[in-house]
Amino acid sequence: MTSPLIRRSRPEDDEAILRVYNTIQSDFVPMSVEFYRHWYRTRPPGTFLERYVAVAGDEIVGSLDLAERHEYAEPGVYQAYLDVAPDHRGRGIGGALFELAERRAREQGARALRALVRAHHSESISFAAHRGMRPTARIDRPSRLDVSRANLARSDERERALATEGILIRTLAETGFTDQEMLRRIMLLAHEAGSDIPGSPPRPSPDFDRWLADLTTNPNKSPDRFWIAFEGDQPVGVAWLGAIAGEHADNGLTGVARSHRGRGVARALKGRTVHWARDNGIHYIHTANNVANAPMLAINTDLGYQPLPEEIEMEKEI
Numbered sequence: 001m002t003s004p005l006i007r008r009s010r011p012e013d014d015e016a017i018l019r020v021y022n023t024i025q026s027d028f029v030p031m032s033v034e035f036y037r038h039w040y041r042t043r044p045p046g047t048f049l050e051r052y053v054a055v056a057g058d059e060i061v062g063s064l065d066l067a068e069r070h071e072y073a074e075p076g077v078y079q080a081y082l083d084v085a086p087d088h089r090g091r092g093i094g095g096a097l098f099e100l101a102e103r104r105a106r107e108q109g110a111r112a113l114r115a116l117v118r119a120h121h122s123e124s125i126s127f128a129a130h131r132g133m134r135p136t137a138r139i140d141r142p143s144r145l146d147v148s149r150a151n152l153a154r155s156d157e158r159e160r161a162l163a164t165e166g167i168l169i170r171t172l173a174e175t176g177f178t179d180q181e182m183l184r185r186i187m188l189l190a191h192e193a194g195s196d197i198p199g200s201p202p203r204p205s206p207d208f209d210r211w212l213a214d215l216t217t218n219p220n221k222s223p224d225r226f227w228i229a230f231e232g233d234q235p236v237g238v239a240w241l242g243a244i245a246g247e248h249a250d251n252g253l254t255g256v257a258r259s260h261r262g263r264g265v266a267r268a269l270k271g272r273t274v275h276w277a278r279d280n281g282i283h284y285i286h287t288a289n290n291v292a293n294a295p296m297l298a299i300n301t302d303l304g305y306q307p308l309p310e311e312i313e314m315e316k317e318i
Contacts, residue, residue, distance in 0.1 A: 004061060004093055006100065009051040011037065016060035017053060020085045025118075027308050028142070029243045029250040029286050034219040042214065044070050044207075048078070048108055052100060054093045061088040064097040066104055069114075072201040076111035089123070098131055106318050113316045116140075120309035133314040138199055140313075141297065142288040143305035147277045150304045155271025158264035167231050167265065169272055173223035186228060186235045187211045193238065193255020198292035220250070227272045229256075229265050236260040239269035241276065241285070249277055251287035254296065267299050274303065 009017065014033050022030045043049055047070040054062035065081040080101040084094045105113050115133065117124045159169060175182065191206045215221055220242040229237035237260065240252040251273065256265045277285055287305065289296050 004054040004056040004088075004091075004096075006052055006054050006096060009053045009063065013053050013060055013063075017063045017083075020060065020063060020083050024083055024086065024121075027144070029248045030245045032219065032243065032245065035243060038218055038220075040065070042217070043067075044210065050104060052097065054084070054097060056088065061085045062093045062097055064101055066101045068108075068110075071203065073204045074201050076109065078105040078108070078110045078113050080105075080113055080115045082115065094127055095131075098127075102131075102316070102318060110318055113318055115314055116311045117314055118309050119312055125312070125314075128314045131316065133316045136313045136315050138313040139291045140288045140311040141291050142286065142308040142311065143300055144308055145274070145285045145287075145300075145303060145305045147274060147283055147285060150274045150278075151302060152271050152274060154302060155267050155274070159268035159271060162229070162263070162265065162268055165263075167229055167236065167260075167263075169227055169229050169268060171224055172226040172228060175228070177223055182233065182235070183212060183215075184208055186238060189235050189257055190238050190253060190255060192257065194253055196255075196258070197290060198294075199290035220244075221252070225273075225276060227269055229260075229269060231260070237265040237269050239266075239273055241273050241282075244282070247281065247283040249282045249285050251285060266296065267302075270299055270303060 014036055018031050018033060018036060040049060040051065048066070048068040050066050052064040052066075053060045062084040063082070067079050067081070069077045069079050078101075080098070082094065082097050082101065084097070102113055113133075114136070115128060117128055119125075162168075172186075177183075187206055187208060191203065194200065195203050215226075221240065225242075226240040227238065228235045235257075237256040239254040241249045242252040243250040254266050254269055254273075274285065276282075287300060288311065289300065291297075291310070
């Protein structure tokens, strides 16, 4: 049998790459070509990214994206996104792609190579362990909500109570999207909330121009699906729905200012995302939370989210 050709990927390969990925991760919201291209085209200048595909005949049967983890303040950590089509496994394709990832990361001076592996993909866990990868402390728990069965009573009650306390929820579209200082405060709030997620690595200070550009060009973000809880003119909580694919949607960050936690703001915001989904033909909302994030897991469980197989982070020091 002829060995597959491994080469740099090209934009015209993207649909085939995502066909493999979406087949493997069939319980997630399908990733769109538009978002995938946005991800690799809008990375900060100077951050490392190389993309490869494995080709058998005229078919793309595997892919590797090797990326410097710029979103976290962890210098020298590289992420390997490696997929092989299920009917082409056991032929050395994954091993060749992993060897390439390790070699290229080492040549860039990386100190560690990481990957996320689903708990129910036992062959993938064995594959990674055989190559010297070991689990880190990070485990994420994906879950999915059947919108028609969502328990919204407590969220709706909490939103009404917050309104009497002077905390109102509006979409970003309703704000007019023009007040630069307000947008900057929303960015800093999102950064604060994201930095405080239990189990999350440290995050670098956000760049406003990059954040705003992502907010306005990312195909997975829309001002109509971005909710802010305001106390007066001060944003105190955020939530948004990201990827939309058919009857599926994906949760973005839900976060609350340190000064306002424990008051049910997150619960009220999550309720808004579910109401929007119901009103717009979305049947399922997907999310993922670090297993250490007990408060958000409790809210999701109460709303009716059902757990999916966990994502385990694995690492190899190089």
